[in-house]
Amino acid sequence: NGELVLESLTKSYDDQVAVDHLDLWVEAGEFFSILGPSGCGKSTTLKMIGGFVAPTSGRVFIDGKDVTDLPPNKRAVNTVFQNYALFPFLTVRQNVAFGLRRARVGKQELNRRVDEVLELVELSTLGHRRPSELSGGQQQRAALARALVLRPDVLLLDEPLSALDAKMRRQLQVELKELHRQVGTTFVYITHDQEEAMTMSDRIAVLQNGRLEQVDVPSAVYERP
Ligand code: ADP
Ligand code: ADP
Numbered sequence: 001n002g003e004l005v006l007e008s009l010t011k012s013y014d015d016q017v018a019v020d021h022l023d024l025w026v027e028a029g030e031f032f033s034i035l036g037p038s039g040c041g042k043s044t045t046l047k048m049i050g051g052f053v054a055p056t057s058g059r060v061f062i063d064g065k066d067v068t069d070l071p072p073n074k075r076a077v078n079t080v081f082q083n084y085a086l087f088p089f090l091t092v093r094q095n096v097a098f099g100l101r102r103a104r105v106g107k108q109e110l111n112r113r114v115d116e117v118l119e120l121v122e123l124s125t126l127g128h129r130r131p132s133e134l135s136g137g138q139q140q141r142a143a144l145a146r147a148l149v150l151r152p153d154v155l156l157l158d159e160p161l162s163a164l165d166a167k168m169r170r171q172l173q174v175e176l177k178e179l180h181r182q183v184g185t186t187f188v189y190i191t192h193d194q195e196e197a198m199t200m201s202d203r204i205a206v207l208q209n210g211r212l213e214q215v216d217v218p219s220a221v222y223e224r225p
Contacts, residue, residue: 001063001076002028002153002186004049009058011044011210018044020210021058026188028063028153031180033189033197035221036207042190045207046156049188050079062154078152082159084143086131093118093127096145103150117149120182121175137168141175148183157189161196173199197221 004026011019019041026032034042047053049060051072059068067075086095093114100110118124121141131139140160147155160176161169177200180187191197197204198218206213206221214221 003061003063004032004154004186004188005061006045006049007059007061009045009048009060010056011041011048011053012056017210019048019055022207022210022212024205024212024215026154026186027202029184029186031177031187031189031200031202033191033201033204034207035191035194035197035204036213037192040207041210042192042207043158044210046079046158046188046190049154050077050156051075076153077156078147078150078154079156079158080140080143080147080160082162084131084139084163086139086142086146088131091128091130092123092134092142092145095131095142096127096149099146099150113149117145120148120179121145135168136164137172140164140172144176144179148179148185152185154186154188157187159191160189162191162193169196176200194221 006022006024009019009022022045034045036042044053048055051070055068059066062076096117097110097114100113118127121144123138123141123145126134126138131142134142161172164172173196189200201218203215203217204221205215
């Protein structure tokens with residue numbers, strides 16, 4: 001599960017085209033990055049995949065199903081944002097359990113899944129802490145746990161490491177890659193950092209002014225001027 005197809009996806013704001021007839025095919029389980037400078041349309045693309053922004057035209061398919069007109073909570077997609085967006089007054093455990101509670105998952109199953117995902121992101125011993133009592137890297141791992149516990153087929157990551165310092169960012173790059181290997185979910189990762197996209201991705205799409213410049217494996221993207 002987790003094959004993603006964008007078909008001629010377009011978003012215009014007034015007279016300005018933010019995303020321009022984007023055609024993309026992301027394989028199930030792929031670590032796929034969308035790379036490009038600020039303003040090239042990365043966030044808008046991600047928001048259309050997540051269902052937060054309605055495209056002007058074009059379609060989004062997940063596992064062959066047209067989800068273009070479905071609201072975010074009806075898509076097997078979840079998002080991790082750059083500013084973590086954790087609830088400050090809830091503990092890590094409560095933050096991670098939040099979506100499961102809302103989905104009325106039973107207590108036993110809920111606890112099992114929260115334990116499992118906290119172990120996956122190595123936060124098992126910090127479940128009782130509040131976000132303010134965690135480092136930036138730990139907060140981002142908590143945000144990842146909260147997104148993954150719902151078992152999305154596609155995980156969208158909107159510059160999730162950009163708020164971290166350089167050392168923490170490098171560490172999280174390695175951890176994210178390992179996490180991806182373990183869960184096997186499709187990751188769509190947006191970044192303006194070429195080095196970051198190169199290290200982590202199976203394939204990279206390069207966007208420029210809302211248009212697709214190229215899609216290729218990291219080594220081939222690097223070759224281009
Ligand atoms: P990126 O994520 O690559 O920085 P965005 O997708 O945020 O790019 O933005 C692409 C273009 O669309 C930019 O020119 C931006 O100013 C414009 N844009 C994004 N969101 C809106 C909006 N809600 N209203 C008007 N213009 C927008
Ligand atoms: P990001 O860091 O994800 O690119 P921004 O800080 O650029 O986001 O934008 C924050 C919010 O404002 C987003 O929801 C985006 O869609 C919207 N936005 C971005 N550019 C514009 C714009 N030119 N006009 C109106 N809204 C915009």
